[in-house]
Amino acid sequence: MTEMRTVIGLLLAVVQVAVAAHEDGEHVGCQVARLTQISDPLSVLGAEIVDCPNFCHCPSLERVDCSAANLQAVPGNISRTTTYLMLNKNRLEHLSSECFNACPLIRTLDLQENQLSDEGLTDNTFAPLVDLHHLYLAENRLQQVPRGLPDTLITLNLAGNEIKRIDPHTLTNMKLRHLYLHDNLLSNSGVRRKVFRGLAHLEEVTLSNNAFLGVPPLPTSSELIYLQDNGIESIADGAFRRVRKARLLFLQKNKLSDEGITRRSFAGLRRVEYMDLSDNKLTRVPNYLPTKVKRLHLERNKISNVSKEALSRLKRVEYLLLQQNNIKTSGIETGAFSRLHRLHTLHLFRNHLTEIPKQLPKKLRVLVLLNNDINVINSDDFNTSRGINELDVRYNKLTNPGIARGSLRKLRSLHKVDFSGNKLRAVPVFPRNVTTVLLMTNHIYRIPPHALARMPLLTHLYLSNNRLTDDGIPDRVFTRNARLKTLDLGENNLTSVPVNLPVNIEHLNLASNRIKAIAKETFLHTPYLKVVHLQDNDLLPETVSRAAFLHLRYLQRIDITWRPRTTQYNLPQGSASERHKRDLSHTWPTKTGWVREKCKSKPSACLNGELVVWPNRKRRRKVS
Template sequence: MLPPHRPHPPTPQNNQLEKIYPRELSRLNRLETLNLQNNRLTSRGLPEEAFEHLTNLNYLYLANNKLTLAPRFLPNALISVDFAANYLTKIYGLTFGQKPNLRSVYLHNNKLADAGLPDNMFNGSSNVEILILSSNFLRHVPKHLPPALYKLHLKNNKLEKIPPGAFSELSNLRELYLQNNYLTDKGLDNETFWKLSSLEYLDLSSNNLSRVPAGLPRSLVLLHLEKNAIRSVDADVLTPIRSLEYLLLHSNQLRAQGIHPRAFQGLKRLHTVHLYNNALERVPSGLPRRVRTLMILHNQITGIGRDDFATTYFLEELNLSYNRITSPKLLDIAGNQLTDIPERLPESLEYLYLQNNKISTVPANAFDSTPNLKGIFLRFNKLAVGSVVESAFRRLKHLQVLDIEGNHEYGDVSKDRGRLEEEEEEDKDEEDEEEEERW
């Protein structure tokens, strides 16, 4: 891929080239970019001396050819090399070595195995920032990776274990892609990722993990763990990751009891949690207090408890579809940001808790779908005189309790209640922090 900030020069890409003659290139000693991608070049048709005189070459693109061996020697001035989508089985020591200006190397979609990578592959090329080795046949993480790396792709390989210290020098790494491998719990230890102090994006999806790995970097923002065989989330594996915003745990084998009640404690930035396609039989306790998007569809949840979402004050999107909830009699969605009474509520509902929202009107058809209601709790909303249509309650022959305290006629009380909730929230956060310190 050509860098977007540079113009595309005329190049022999997208042709039918099968062979390069060194004498044809030798005259181009000032050439900076050579694009030979999408041809039919083989290793036999690309002599070792082909690039010998291109001492100013910065960008070399050989993707989508038929190379089986990487060139043994490449110019030392290279900045970016793309060998993606070939048939490479071997890299030589000086293919990428001794190139201090080299910044990016693309080797995805080849046939590289461990034996085809030399231990000193980047010797003298310590400034490489992007290394893409996805879709090969690697069983081990390459040794002596450049310390400047900030993006490393190893997805779609055959990794079963990450040896101790494999990432210990990569303190600048921000993105690590390990999905679609064969990693197990035994293949990772508590220090596998610990030294990755700048890591923000970690993808461990589609592996063979049965638990959330311990020792994850505190700097993580997005954590992919979907499509494993995870059965448990322990109390202390996620809580140190105070920067975590996205947690994707869908398509695992989680049951509610496998998620520790303190698994999400103190994660104040965690706003998106995916738990769909698991085996949850109920809503897990101890949900992140500031979660905004919670996906728990396609589980085995049979009912909603009154306190299941009692502390999720910021919840904006909740998906409970395709569970086993049958004829719920109670729905509690208090303490959210609702401005209207939800439509198409279950006919079986008997108690509806809507207090501490921002509901300002009760229209005539608000409860047409719920004729069996016995209790409606609308206290501390924004209802005013004239905003409640009396006919809205005429069909509710079983209604016993209608609670609208703390609305228009108790405006000051409502404001006091709002301040009180904020203070309670702050107190709860302080209690959480004190408890975490005691751990």
């Protein structure tokens, strides 16, 4: 123990000498110790004593974080053991050839969001960093790719600068895999033909948001190519002929037209699985797209024609996105989708369809047709696509007579169906395997008894914003729906809570109706209720029976408000309603600890250990 104390004393003496030397301005390299950095002298025994630069954070011997420190120069006392150095979000303008001499082991250097220019970097600035793998120079003032970059680089980020051209000699004989050049000023004239020839290992190149009018020369080894947000108007023949390893190609938000894509435009792209051509000026689905593409984005164009020839070669496509175009039913050639044998997701929403396209592929699973003008579902629409799991026809013009009898029963794999925002007057009959039905914002005034009886697996039913009345919901309409967990009947014309609710229901929405009373036996047969919404009804404190909620062991939240009346109603003094008259919390309960505290002090105001608060006639809170 005595020897240990002696060692600690010597160590502290060394630290104090080093601190004194540092304070006197004596040069001690990049390994200067600070007494304030050592809280436990035993922890540094046998380890190198390092200094953390002012205004920086050093979580370990290898990491130095000087980001957002308002630095104008690189600190001189960076440890030699540093491998990760963050200098981003500072005011650096110049980096000399000696600023990294003392820390040559840096592998990741972050210089983003500074004020570095071409004049502020020398050819030897990064020469001491013999093991540099990742260099981030985004958001500076560079006008060209820096010279003298280490050939050990794997990632080079030059995004958000003012680079107009790339010198062919700056990117040679490097091991780069990821090159980020987006958000610059590059044009076709600034990228020469052989500029990427020396990058044999490059996998990802981002050239988006530049000033290209055509496809520039690309590295032959690239797998991910980003060319979106440019001004590309056409793709020359053979533009991708040397990029045979490409798997993802992004060309969205350009100015591509039908004439700008020729038969040989995509020649050579033999491995492309993802292609994005959205937000262009196409009026038809292009012919001669890469045959192995699996996900094809064509949304937000001006497409009005979908031909069988254009799609027949895309036998591996799985996702086809054609939403927000000008497609009409007459613009889709009969059988255009029939040969897409692997297609399982088709988006055609926000077009001008009046019918469901014919001869859909057998393996289709998700069909999205919302925001069209569809007014009819024919009996043969799903003859070839009976495996659909999700059908979305929201905000069309469907009526009950417009749905052919038995047209939907063919979809025996259907689990989720959304017919919201149409003109239905009654709940349609859906296949028995359906679990989720959304029918909001229709004109529904009744639920036929047989409609729900044929869906025994139903778990979620949404009927809000319709015209349902008490007479429109038969007494035993939910008898066959024992699995129903969520029932949304908000924004209708109900004056009472429906009887014979499903016994297993957990979430019940009855908000914005005309319900006048909650009787003691209202929820007697629904013991698993967790959430009940009753706000914006015609409820009064004396018409809500507190006993209706006493047996609900799983109750987590109740929302209740009532519409103020023009005439004042005076409660009898000392009545139960007067005693319990309080503001109603619109989230009941919320903070568990607070609720328990209140329940202990006022047990009479609690249900099952939860705080109960009742409406106050003088003030009404808007429920969010």
